[in-house]
Amino acid sequence: MSVIELDQASVAVPGPDRDHDLVILEPTTLHLTEQRIGLVGANGSGKSTLARLLNGLVTASSGRVVVDGLDVAREGSAVRRKVGFCFTDPAAQLVMPTCVEDVELSLRRTVKKASERRARAVEVLDRYGLAAHADSSVHTLSGGQRQLLALAGVLATEPAIVVADEPTTLLDLANTRRVGDALFALEQQLVLVTHDLDLARRCDRVLVIADAGVRFDGPADAAVDHYLSTVPS
Amino acid sequence: MSSPYLVGVYQPGTTILHRLPVGVKLGALAVFSIVVVVVRSAPYAFVFLAVAVLAALVARTDLRLVARSLRSVLLFAAIFAALQWLLYGPAKATETLVDLLTLALAAMVVSATTPVNAMLDAFIRWIGPLRHVGVDPERVALTIGLAIQALPGTIALAVETRDAARARGLGRHPRAYLTPFVIRVVARAHETGDALHARGIGDD
Numbered sequence: 357m358s359v360i361e362l363d364q365a366s367v368a369v370p371g372p373d374r375d376h377d378l379v380i381l382e383p384t385t386l387h388l389t390e391q392r393i394g395l396v397g398a399n400g401s402g403k404s405t406l407a408r409l410l411n412g413l414v415t416a417s418s419g420r421v422v423v424d425g426l427d428v429a430r431e432g433s434a435v436r437r438k439v440g441f442c443f444t445d446p447a448a449q450l451v452m453p454t455c456v457e458d459v460e461l462s463l464r465r466t467v468k469k470a471s472e473r474r475a476r477a478v479e480v481l482d483r484y485g486l487a488a489h490a491d492s493s494v495h496t497l498s499g500g501q502r503q504l505l506a507l508a509g510v511l512a513t514e515p516a517i518v519v520a521d522e523p524t525t526l527l528d529l530a531n532t533r534r535v536g537d538a539l540f541a542l543e544q545q546l547v548l549v550t551h552d553l554d555l556a557r558r559c560d561r562v563l564v565i566a567d568a569g570v571r572f573d574g575p576a577d578a579a580v581d582h583y584l585s586t587v588p589s
Numbered sequence: 590m591s592s593p594y595l596v597g598v599y600q601p602g603t604t605i606l607h608r609l610p611v612g613v614k615l616g617a618l619a620v621f622s623i624v625v626v627v628v629r630s631a632p633y634a635f636v637f638l639a640v641a642v643l644a645a646l647v648a649r650t651d652l653r654l655v656a657r658s659l660r661s662v663l664l665f666a667a668i669f670a671a672l673q674w675l676l677y678g679p680a681k682a683t684e685t686l687v688d689l690l691t692l693a694l695a696a697m698v699v700s701a702t703t704p705v706n707a708m709l710d711a712f713i714r715w716i717g718p719l720r721h722v723g724v725d726p727e728r729v730a731l732t733i734g735l736a737i738q739a740l741p742g743t744i745a746l747a748v749e750t751r752d753a754a755r756a757r758g759l760g761r762h763p764r765a766y767l768t769p770f771v772i773r774v775v776a777r778a779h780e781t782g783d784a785l786h787a788r789g790i791g792d793d
Contacts (some may be wrong), residue, residue, distance in 0.1 A: 413787055420785035433789060441787035448741075449787075451735060453598040460706045464727070491601040494740065507786070516605055538673055578702055 358516045358545050360388040361409060364419035367405050380405045382569045383419055388547070394446065394576060396583050402568045403549045405512070407519050409549060411439035423517065440515035444522040446499075446506035455481060455505055456484035456490040457495070462512040474496045480512045481505075484538065500531025507538060520549045524555065535559075553580050596606060598741060599704045606648040606702040611711040618699050625688050625695075631680050634687040641694040650701045655694065661744060662693040709734045731790065735781070748775050 362384050366414040368377035376402050381402045396404045403589040408414035409421045411434040443449045452458035459477035467473040481487045484504045489497060497505060497587045505524055510518060520539060536555045539546055562579035564572035564586075570573065572582040601607075603637040606614070625637045645655055666689035674682035712730035720726055759765035 371643075407604045412782055429759070431620070434788065436789035438769060443780075443784060443787070448777065449784040451781055451784060453741065454704070457599070457704055461790065464706075465789060470706065473706070491599070493747065533765070566711050 357389055357391055357423045359422075360386070360517070360545075360547070361422040362386040362409070362419065365409060365421050366418045367402075367409065367414055368417045377417075379568050380550045381409070383509040384570055385419075386563075386570070386573075388561070390560035391545050392559040392561070393545070394556040394562040395547065395565055396551070396553065396556050396562060396580065397565035397571075398587075401565045404521050406563075406565065407521050407547060407549045408441075409587045410517070410519050411436050411441050413441065414547060416566070425554040430486070430546050438515055439515060439517045439519060440510035442503075442507050442518065442520040442523050443569055444512050444525050449509065450494040450502065450507040453493055453587075454491050455494055458505065459509050462509045465511065467517070477512065478534065480508045483511075484508045498531070499527050500534050503527060503531070503535050504538060507535070511544075515544060517545045518542060519548065519549075521549045523548075523553060524550065524552050553584070556580050598701070600650055600701045602649055602702065603736050604702070606644065606698065609702075611707050612705055612715075614699050615711070616657045618695055621695055622692055625691055631684040631686070631687070634684045635703060638687050638694070641691045641698065644698045645694060646700045648698050650698060655697055655701075658697065659690060659693060662690060665688055666693075677751075687691065705734050705737060708737065730742065733784075742777065743774060746777060749773075 364383040365381070366379065366384055366387065367381040368379045371378040381542040384406070397403050405414055409416055409428065410423065412428045412435055415429055416512060423435050426438070427437050430555055432434055450458050452461050456474065458475050459480050460473050463473045467476055478487055478490055481490055484507065486497075486501060486505055486508065489501065489505075494502065494505065503526075507518075507520075509524070517541070524535050526533060532552060532555075536552070536558075539548065539555075540558055546559075548555065550556055557576045557580055559576045562572075562574070562576045563570050564583045565581050566586065571586075572579050574582075621637075625634075628637075645652065666686050670682040670686035671688065673685045709730045712733055713726045715727040716724060716729050746791070747770055750773060751766055753769070754762070754765045757765070
């Protein structure tokens with residue numbers, strides 16, 4: 357398994373009054389080695405910011421983020437080859453008109469020959485039950501299929517770590533299960549930001565994020581129970 | 590599925606237009622477009638439209654889909670034609686309307702018969718020599734490819750924004766439509782940038 361390390365990593369942006377910074381994530385130190393890591397917490401608590409630190413979508417204001425010995429700030433390109441990122445809304449992630457073309461886009465960097473790239477893309481689509489939709493417009497897919505396609509686009513490059521930021525938030529129950537099962541079937545290390553506590557309970561380790569910091573860090577059931585205890589009824 | 594989502598989307602096939610090299614298709618489209626714009630004649634405008642329709646038939650594109658997709662183009666073409674009518678009379682207005690539809694249809698035929706990745710590969714080959722003067726062909730090609738594919742996404746955003754304005758009883762208020770539309774387009778551009786960044790595209 358990969359090793360993800362945060363060493364006093366924090367994120368702050370200029371506040372509305374410009375005199376004080378707005379802290380999005382307070383200095384955080386973590387050593388993550390488990391295969392399935394969950395992040396739960398309220399909206400705006402800092403979960404997505406923490407997740408985005410892991411492949412350089414957000415840069416730490418102070419401290420360091422290191423993935424398998426690679427500093428995210430200094431070796432971003434190498435880190436992004438290692439860390440795939442799946443967004444909440446697949447519509448934002450799917451940038452090519454058809455399914456196969458979108459997966460091919462992910463492969464452009466590593467597979468130069470067009471015919472080989474297409475074959476590999478179709479193979480990846482087949483793995484997620486989307487081969488029949490290879491030449492379909494990405495806009496004609498259902499929500500669940502689109503999220504699976506977004507995941508296929510990420511996995512095409514064979515990253516060591518997959519970070520998924522609320523990948524089931526926009527999905528119905530059946531598709532939530534489908535996407536959840538696909539994520540938990542991965543061999544890769546998974547960092548899952550989620551509001552779905554059933555999915556969170558399937559993780560090996562769960563961090564509860566609140567008010568821009570990690571408030572609980574432990575086994576899934578204990579962490580989810582802690583989170584539930586903090587939610588006003 | 591609403592047709593705006595499918596504007597410019599590749600439709601697989603084995604027709605002669607599908608099999609032609611990308612360069613030939615884009616070159617022909619460029620020449621055809623220049624001729625359509627340069628030749629100022631209403632009768633010829635209909636001849637050019639017939640050529641574009643013939644190309645669509647040869648490519649076996651879904652004509653119902655094309656017709657529905659052209660409706661949004663027709664709206665803009667009608668506005669321009671109305672202006673031309675006021676300024677220059679009915680003949681010029683007819684020519685403008687038909688020319689715009691012809692250009693849109695020809696472009697749709699090329700994009701419906703050419704995968705975006707094939708276009709990207711072609712652009713990279715053509716721009717390749719400029720690498721020596723600091724141009725990044727991959728990045729330029731990706732920008733062009735994204736611009737091509739942004740059309741259906743932008744139309745989809747326009748439709749969603751219009752529906753949202755209507756749902757709030759603000760359907761006829763331009764500010765209620767245009768302001769959120771522009772904000773959503775910019776937000777989508779940011780999200781697309783994040784998505785490309787996350788996939789490491791543009792890193793090299």
